[in-house]
Amino acid sequence: MSQPANPDFENMVRNSFARQGAMSLIKAELTSVTHGTAEITVPHWEGLEQQHGYIHGGVVGMVADSAAGYAAMSIIPRNANVLSVEYKLNFAAPAQGEQLVARGRVLRPGRTLIVSAADVYSIEDGREVLCAIMQQTIIVLYDKK
Amino acid sequence: MSQPANPDFENMVRNSFARQGAMSLIKAELTSVTHGTAEITVPHWEGLEQQHGYIHGGVVGMVADSAAGYAAMSIIPRNANVLSVEYKLNFAAPAQGEQLVARGRVLRPGRTLIVSAADVYSIEDGREVLCAIMQQTIIVLYDKK
Amino acid sequence: MSQPANPDFENMVRNSFARQGAMSLIKAELTSVTHGTAEITVPHWEGLEQQHGYIHGGVVGMVADSAAGYAAMSIIPRNANVLSVEYKLNFAAPAQGEQLVARGRVLRPGRTLIVSAADVYSIEDGREVLCAIMQQTIIVLYDKK
Amino acid sequence: MSQPANPDFENMVRNSFARQGAMSLIKAELTSVTHGTAEITVPHWEGLEQQHGYIHGGVVGMVADSAAGYAAMSIIPRNANVLSVEYKLNFAAPAQGEQLVARGRVLRPGRTLIVSAADVYSIEDGREVLCAIMQQTIIVLYDKK
Numbered sequence A, B, C, D: 001m002s003q004p005a006n007p008d009f010e011n012m013v014r015n016s017f018a019r020q021g022a023m024s025l026i027k028a029e030l031t032s033v034t035h036g037t038a039e040i041t042v043p044h045w046e047g048l049e050q051q052h053g054y055i056h057g058g059v060v061g062m063v064a065d066s067a068a069g070y071a072a073m074s075i076i077p078r079n080a081n082v083l084s085v086e087y088k089l090n091f092a093a094p095a096q097g098e099q100l101v102a103r104g105r106v107l108r109p110g111r112t113l114i115v116s117a118a119d120v121y122s123i124e125d126g127r128e129v130l131c132a133i134m135q136q137t138i139i140v141l142y143d144k145k
Helices: A009-018 A021-025 A057-073 B009-018 B021-025 B057-073 C009-018 C021-025 C057-073 D009-018 D021-025 D057-073
Strands: A029-034 A037-043 A080-091 A099-109 A113-124 A127-142 B029-034 B037-043 B080-091 B099-109 B113-124 B127-142 C029-034 C037-043 C080-091 C099-109 C113-124 C127-142 D029-034 D037-043 D080-091 D099-109 D113-124 D127-142
Touching: A009 A029, A009 A057, A037 A057, A057 A080, A057 A099, A057 A113, A057 A127, A057 B057, A057 B080, A080 B057, A080 C080, A080 D127, A099 A127, A099 D127, A127 D080, A127 D099, A127 D127, B009 B029, B009 B057, B037 B057, B057 B080, B057 B099, B057 B113, B057 B127, B080 C127, B080 D080, B099 B127, B099 C127, B127 C080, B127 C099, B127 C127, C009 C029, C009 C057, C037 C057, C057 C080, C057 C099, C057 C113, C057 C127, C057 D057, C057 D080, C080 D057, C099 C127, D009 D029, D009 D057, D037 D057, D057 D080, D057 D099, D057 D113, D057 D127, D099 D127
Parallel strands: none
Antiparallel strands: A029 A037, A037 A099, A080 A127, A080 B080, A099 A113, A113 A127, B029 B037, B037 B099, B080 B127, B099 B113, B113 B127, C029 C037, C037 C099, C080 C127, C080 D080, C099 C113, C113 C127, D029 D037, D037 D099, D080 D127, D099 D113, D113 D127
């Protein structure tokens, strides 16, 4: 992953994120994008909770899936797109605290299939607590030109 | 799974669901609960979309996770609770159409570990299209008495 | 999956299986192939055991992976091939008894990506006990002609 | 994971490995154990191959599962044992070359549930090539005394 295939990768990722109603619904922000990584941050607010006052596991999965998917998008050429094929998520701790940070990264940068991962942390009194670990498969779709 | 361990399982499941802010945020409804199964339905509305106008994969995962988890909750004793340990989700088709239906069921009803599954369908012009397939591990927590 | 893409699918599957040294090493047999399914049977013998005398979980994974993969191979055209992208396996019970039977089937017959599954049973005094549940992603590779 | 719960963890892991017929069948060796990690090495020989002359994916899964499981075993108390609940494995490249090395490590050292991971490399002309990535859930079983 020495050189970005698309020098404008950050704009591609930020534009895609901005068009996702679901990310805006949960008040998620794209807090960092580099070549091969992406970070999404979500404040803990009432609308995201499950019955015990933690952030819902589904929301945890949603930001993990997105962070790992955008990490993959950051390494593809301009004429390509990414699609999440599948992912597997382990919950490590309930998502308490002030906010949630999902950090995605590329593990295996294939031409057709990318394997990516994400760690999700809750921020509790400024301290990071690991709350979920994800491994994901992404397929790269190329324009038929 | 011949006999429910908790005869009042439907109320336990419905009460838990009602207390989830995140389910209400996405306008999800618990449309069916039987011993060993649960069904969640979500209308397709703008707030749930990703950048191409489909329902966001994270929302698909969220309802799959919940449907399979509530299927597991339907078979446990009254003094127990369920926790999602992990899940794996394959996307099969983009979630288009009018609504999303996630159907969870128990595959392996263990005392400590339950394996459950969920299929998610989108309803397009009244026709069901398979859009995701999930396999999940649930741990059963018993009251320390 | 109404019509096999390759009318000769059973021979394609059986020939591939016969060329796998690893299947012969563990004494596995391909006991059934239909359009969209495959079944592999392994006798319980000492060489396959882990430290408690059960069949090793890795062997369970091996036959599950193969059964689901051959189920996928049974639905592809003659000029194509399958590659296992990833799988997820839940263990449900230790593999005791006389033999192991893995039954693979196609869940989602895509052109490029196939989602398949396998259930693995141990046969104990003639009774089937579910010992593992697998969900798998397969990519179909077409000849470049 | 600052202090081993069992100071004698290396012997516990090595004794368990030595009693696995399946590891000896494939000629696997336990090449390293530290607190929180384990490494298994397998030579590439004909008996492990699939139809194209690569090491069979099932064997790759088998050593990944074992390396991650033994990494987990290295952090538990003496009166406990580990059981693999489930795992998810992505294939990254065909297993060519002279040998296979699986490196397991603990990601989340819980009291009841441990999340571990393994990377599997093939050694090709002395160079390491990533061929599989695994994420696993382990349950810790304590003696009832």
